[in-house]
Amino acid sequence: MIRALTGFSTRHAWKVIALWAVLGMGLGVLGPMLMSRVTESQSGDFLPRSYDSAAALRIAEEHFGVRSDATTVTVLVARTDGKPLGAADQRQIEAEAAKLAERRVVMPRKEDEPEFLVPDRSQTPRIAPAMTAPDRTFELLSVGLTGNASDEGVQGVFRAFRDDARARFADLGMRTGFTGDLAERSDSADANRTAVTIGGALVTALIVLLNVLVFRSVLAAVLPLLATAVIGAAATGTVAGAASLTGLRLDAGTPGLISVVLLGIGVDYLLFLLFRFREQLRARPDRPAREAAAEVAGRVGTAITSAALTIVAAFATLGVASFGQFRSLGPAVAVAVLVMLLGSLTLMPALLAACGRRMFWPSRSLQRVPRAGVAARYGDLVARRPLALLLASVALLGALAAGTIGLRMDYSQPEGSATPASTTAAEIARALPAGVSDPTSVYLVAEDGGTLDAGRFDGLAHALTGVEGVGQVGRTVLADDRRAARIDVYLNADPQSQRARDLAAGPVRAAVAAHAPKGTGAHVGGTAAIFADISTAVEHDLTVVFPVAAALIALILLLLLRSLLAPVVLLLAVGLGFTATLGAATLLFQHGLDRPGIAFSLPLVLFLFVVALGTDYNILITDRIREEMHRPGPPRAVVARAVRHTAPAIATAGLVLAGSFATLATTPGSEQIAFSLTLGILLSALVLSLATVPAAAALLGRSLWWPLRPTPGAGPVPAPHPVAEPGPAPDRIGIR
Numbered sequence: 001m002i003r004a005l006t007g008f009s010t011r012h013a014w015k016v017i018a019l020w021a022v023l024g025m026g027l028g029v030l031g032p033m034l035m036s037r038v039t040e041s042q043s044g045d046f047l048p049r050s051y052d053s054a055a056a057l058r059i060a061e062e063h064f065g066v067r068s069d070a071t072t073v074t075v076l077v078a079r080t081d082g083k084p085l086g087a088a089d090q091r092q093i094e095a096e097a098a099k100l101a102e103r104r105v106v107m108p109r110k111e112d113e114p115e116f117l118v119p120d121r122s123q124t125p126r127i128a129p130a131m132t133a134p135d136r137t138f139e140l141l142s143v144g145l146t147g148n149a150s151d152e153g154v155q156g157v158f159r160a161f162r163d164d165a166r167a168r169f170a171d172l173g174m175r176t177g178f179t180g181d182l183a184e185r186s187d188s189a190d191a192n193r194t195a196v197t198i199g200g201a202l203v204t205a206l207i208v209l210l211n212v213l214v215f216r217s218v219l220a221a222v223l224p225l226l227a228t229a230v231i232g233a234a235a236t237g238t239v240a241g242a243a244s245l246t247g248l249r250l251d252a253g254t255p256g257l258i259s260v261v262l263l264g265i266g267v268d269y270l271l272f273l274l275f276r277f278r279e280q281l282r283a284r285p286d287r288p289a290r291e292a293a294a295e296v297a298g299r300v301g302t303a304i305t306s307a308a309l310t311i312v313a314a315f316a317t318l319g320v321a322s323f324g325q326f327r328s329l330g331p332a333v334a335v336a337v338l339v340m341l342l343g344s345l346t347l348m349p350a351l352l353a354a355c356g357r358r359m360f361w362p363s364r365s366l367q368r369v370p371r372a373g374v375a376a377r378y379g380d381l382v383a384r385r386p387l388a389l390l391l392a393s394v395a396l397l398g399a400l401a402a403g404t405i406g407l408r409m410d411y412s413q414p415e416g417s418a419t420p421a422s423t424t425a426a427e428i429a430r431a432l433p434a435g436v437s438d439p440t441s442v443y444l445v446a447e448d449g450g451t452l453d454a455g456r457f458d459g460l461a462h463a464l465t466g467v468e469g470v471g472q473v474g475r476t477v478l479a480d481d482r483r484a485a486r487i488d489v490y491l492n493a494d495p496q497s498q499r500a501r502d503l504a505a506g507p508v509r510a511a512v513a514a515h516a517p518k519g520t521g522a523h524v525g526g527t528a529a530i531f532a533d534i535s536t537a538v539e540h541d542l543t544v545v546f547p548v549a550a551a552l553i554a555l556i557l558l559l560l561l562r563s564l565l566a567p568v569v570l571l572l573a574v575g576l577g578f579t580a581t582l583g584a585a586t587l588l589f590q591h592g593l594d595r596p597g598i599a600f601s602l603p604l605v606l607f608l609f610v611v612a613l614g615t616d617y618n619i620l621i622t623d624r625i626r627e628e629m630h631r632p633g634p635p636r637a638v639v640a641r642a643v644r645h646t647a648p649a650i651a652t653a654g655l656v657l658a659g660s661f662a663t664l665a666t667t668p669g670s671e672q673i674a675f676s677l678t679l680g681i682l683l684s685a686l687v688l689s690l691a692t693v694p695a696a697a698a699l700l701g702r703s704l705w706w707p708l709r710p711t712p713g714a715g716p717v718p719a720p721h722p723v724a725e726p727g728p729a730p731d732r733i734g735i736r
Helices: 002-011 013-038 052-063 087-100 152-171 181-215 219-246 254-283 289-320 324-360 374-384 386-404 420-431 454-465 498-515 527-561 565-592 602-628 635-666 671-705
Strands: 070-079 126-132 139-146 174-179 440-446 470-473 484-491 520-525
Touching: 002 013, 002 289, 002 324, 013 219, 013 324, 052 440, 052 484, 052 520, 052 527, 070 152, 070 181, 070 420, 087 126, 087 139, 087 152, 087 174, 139 152, 152 174, 152 181, 174 181, 174 420, 181 219, 181 254, 181 420, 181 635, 219 254, 219 324, 254 289, 254 324, 254 602, 254 635, 289 324, 289 527, 289 602, 324 527, 374 386, 374 635, 374 671, 386 565, 386 671, 440 454, 440 498, 440 527, 454 470, 454 484, 454 498, 484 498, 498 520, 498 527, 520 527, 527 565, 527 602, 565 602, 565 671, 602 635, 602 671, 635 671
Parallel strands: none
Antiparallel strands: 070 139, 070 174, 126 139, 440 484, 440 520, 470 484
16 A cells, blocks of 8 residues: 555656645645634643532633633733822722723734734733732732633734733833733743744754755755645644544644654655665666655655554554543644655655656765765674673663652743743732732532522631631632632642642642532632642553553554564663653753752653654664565674664654754743753664664574564565675674
């Protein structure tokens, strides 16, 4: 089937290229619009219904009109001269707030942006007085907006409101500050816009530079990026369309993660094809380029398919996760990778067939016999000293893996650089409880569905006041239908800190359980309670997803390699690589930078990306070793040949993918993920695939492929190499 698909693509190259161009442009235009409609920024919406904070969120939506896509901005208003607010000042503030609440905020649009492609986020904000500082130095206003806080349109609405409010209060001699999730995201986007642009430019330059150095060609340097961009646009549009049709809600960070993954693996797959295509053209210079492209695409297509299916299988296991953020990430990445796989088997072979030898213009490397370079000498080293190389690589990985001792999980939101929003939040926290802008809320309903009286909950409110760590307890608020009540609890800790989570999940919930009036159902919600429940869900998911993903990856390796021992070796290698990367992250961030721990999502993301994507390189090297085993010669000479011909492709692809992940560092709060994924890919490509695995293969010889050991001449023999292999002499490497 793979050969039929690649064969069709090389025979009808221009038709396939034209089809992908249309798909890329069409889905690329629709993708961003659809993606904004299926992303969700509220972590609590991803929790299973059985969790306490999820139940609280449902009561808030059903009885208090809280929308799941609502976002609150807290506005600080103070006198510019620093004096306390007087009664006249407060009347002016409330009057101006009332005027702002009547003004519709129009979403700014770009001049060249078609209106029908971008949803209009214009809206009228809901504004209400929230609280006044005890020393009356400032008053807080609560501003309710609707929409995903990561949506550019919603951020544009916030900026327009912020600028208008700032100017209006300035005319009254007042200064303003804005904080909250939407304000923080908008400020971070503004502060990091240049860094993101530079990061993207650097990755593009890295890919082009590496390809120019390797291939000495213009087309080979540019086409990988263009092809990956076209397929990536189609993949993003497909994911957004599928999510829209199925009702799947994606986390706000999923689109960015998908883009980085597709860029990395797309360039990797095309590089695998380019290296093998050049090798074929050198080996048989009289062969038509179209035939060579078909042969290469059919042969390498099997390894690419297995590599892509490994990623799909790994992410498919997220379907068994209980935390919805993980469960939605799985199918999204799986669909995107399947589209990239389809493009790798169709568009990329079509480009090889259409360009032919011109793909490597103006280089003349096809016209001369290649010299034995660094890759050949390294292959000889692997064959001569496999045991030393294996021990050295295992020692390096083991030393890094030891860093996992004492590992702790950090469930707080990652901190970015200082922003106006964080500065405003700090000013509020100096005068009021830290949780004043994001309270922990207790929701109560009558179990018989009847109406409630606020006085019934005085005892509960009094008990909550006595909980250590609670700074203030708000009055009981009844819903309009009087069938639900809410008590806001303001903690003396940052709502996103570990202390706040411990308070919400421990003493606060205990007090609610002990003092809630008989006949009422009580649930604790809010950011601190939500993240406490998320920590429980994630810990459960880690124990389920890891073994299921490992089993699926092992099955794919078993089918590809047709061996029982080889998959075990590969799984042990990638497992050690995963642990080493996690240990390095722990050493740097938890021990070196004194962070509370590593990000709670890092082990799962690292496992899926490093194990799944890193297995690509292991599949490529082991598939080539097995292919070379059908040629005459001792096993160690076979390994030397395989390393010689795959090391440049793996090293280049690994650097490209690592560079792609490194750009995540430009996203505020993503430093841990960026560092870990970059290091993990480098270890997978440069240590595991080019040292650990080939050294083990050289030591085990044809026993690695037990029980179906390949024998010389018994299978598809690779094309003859254009130059004699300068491998080690048989008496030095042994014969197995």
